[in-house]
Amino acid sequence: MSTSTIRRIVAAVAGVALLGSVAACGDNAAIDDPDTVPSSKTEISGNFAGAGASSQQAAVEAWISGFQRVNPQAKISYNPSGSGAGVTTFLTGATAWASSDKPLDHEEVNESKSVCKEGTAFDVPVYATxxxxxxxxxxxxxxxxxxxxxxxxxxxxxxxxxxxxxxxxxxxxxxxxxxxxxxxxxxxxxxxxxxxxxxxxxxxxxxxxxxxxxxxxxxxxxxxxxxxxxxxxxxxxxxxxxxxxxxxxxxxxxxxxxxxxxxxxxxxxxAKSASNALVDSKIDESVQGANRVVVAINHNTKAENAYPIVMISYDIACPVYKDENTGRFAQAWLTYITSQPGQIAAQKATGSAPLPSNITDAVEASIEAMN
The missing domain is CATH 3.40.190.10 (Periplasmic binding protein-like II)
Structure with missing residues (x-):
């Protein structure tokens, strides 16, 4: 799927988020009544499963709802089986993505070669709390x-x-x-x-x-x-x-x-003070593997109003999938949930900390590199 197509999908949700932000005020502006989100036909259809971190469960439920309102032919399920179990399931090829409260280790990256059509799996931050x-x-x-x-x-x-x-x-x-x-x-x-x-x-x-x-x-x-x-x-x-x-x-x-x-x-x-700590954190450039975005949280931050005990949770996907339809879904899914409307949806559902631009800029480049 082209980047322009993905952005059209996200734009449909973003437009609704904008309406919600007009009706709300303050830092915690959230999406208006989700039932007002118009559905539309898209190129994303089929059955897709994810599994992993229970920390993401409420956010994933909100993301599924938002994604399916503009992609009604996409049927998405999520099993909050835990980070380790989710990664294990992904590495068998049974799920489209995994969620984990820690980045992949070296062995897991190598093992993903058997699941991905090309290259190795990568992880991007999607949820912070x-x-x-x-x-x-x-x-x-x-x-x-x-x-x-x-x-x-x-x-x-x-x-x-x-x-x-x-x-x-x-x-x-x-x-x-x-x-x-x-x-x-x-x-x-x-x-x-x-x-x-x-x-x-x-x-x-x-x-x-x-x-x-x-x-x-x-x-x-x-x-x-x-x-x-x-x-x-x-x-x-x-x-x-x-x-x-x-x-x-x-x-x-x-x-x-x-x-x-x-x-x-x-x-x-x-949520705001946690996000401030992430603004004062950096991407870990020492991490091995293409397209991986792992955040080195600055627990010793001295930034103003920055709360330093923060957990980042990642989604794990392939750069190229053996099944093209799964690849189209994975790219569209990651694009939506890391976008501003996706992050607002998660914040509304869970009180999570929205990912700041110093992280989302790197995430966007990684997702756009998917083929």
Whole structure:
């Protein structure tokens, strides 16, 4: 499919997004009533399946709805089986794309030669979300108060060095908050998780010697309570006073959240502040493989109002597919979901952080290189 055809498809959705933006105001302007989106015949038709990161599930559902309104003959399904399972399924040739909370590793890139007609699979960022340090503390979280913490304090809580809520390190940063003499209970993921990997990546980058564990998708110590999935972590935190954990902001509900120290300021979590951190991040030029766009998140950013604990999730596709129709779909799909209207649709559905232009410019070039 030509680039001009793809852009016509995206333009149909973009026009609706523009109408929505006129009706809305502020940074969180979103698409108007999705039922008003006109459908139209396009060259995209057939059955297409994706699988992978559960973090993307709500966004993918919004993207499928938007894409199918202008491509009614495209039937799309998505299995939120997890990042690793999604990549494995893609590498068997059973799906058109995979979603993953971490980039492909060297072995996976090489293995993709058997799936793609030419070249090797590539990954592009499609979804970004801030990871909240969420807590349940009577008299604090239930009154809508944030707690303020620097990277060292967060690391010491999660490595077991700080065990009480009124520890001097927490109290010094929160002089206006009455903190109880109460044990801290850590809640972490019990399953292999891209959220864990990204949270640990922040601690390792920003906390220095206060975090000595290696990067891993598995929680690295035996402290506290494990819970499966983001929903399990949030549920466990919610059920007991004195708990703290980490989770995608879109699912933390009424729990308290930590404002993280950046430079001399403490930055509350939000989609906007997470996006600001991505503006201050760069594409990792050391990544091997054609067309790959992997973001090196600057967890040590000093940018104004930049929240540094961010997770980026990727979509994985072939540069050339054995089936031409699948290739046409994959290029149109990636073009839409990384476009401004696609990112607005995801933000409306999940509260995600829209990808800034320093990332989307590279993504657009990568997708246009598909044949």
């Amino acid at each position: 801030p990871i909240a340090v969420a807590f349940n503390l009577n008299g604090v979280s239930d009154t809508g108060q944030h707690l303020r913490m620097d990277a060292s304090t967060i690391a010491k809580i999660f490595n077991g060095s700080i065990t009480q809520w009124n520890d001097p390190a927490i109290a010094k940063q929160n002089p206006d908050v009455t903190l109880p003499h109460l044990p801290i209970t850590i809640v972490h993921r019990s399953d292999k998780s891209g959220t864990t990997l990204n949270f640990v990546e922040y601690l390792k980058a920003a906390a220095g010697n206060d975090w000595k564990y290696d990067l891993s998708e598995n929680w690295p110590n035996e402290l506290g309570q494990g819970a499966k999935g983001t929903s399990g972590v949030v549920s466990t935190i919610t059920q007991a006073n004195g708990t703290i954990g980490y989770a995608d902001l879109s699912q933390v509900g009424e729990l308290g959240t930590v404002a993280v120290k950046v430079g001399d300021d403490y930055v509350p979590i939000s």
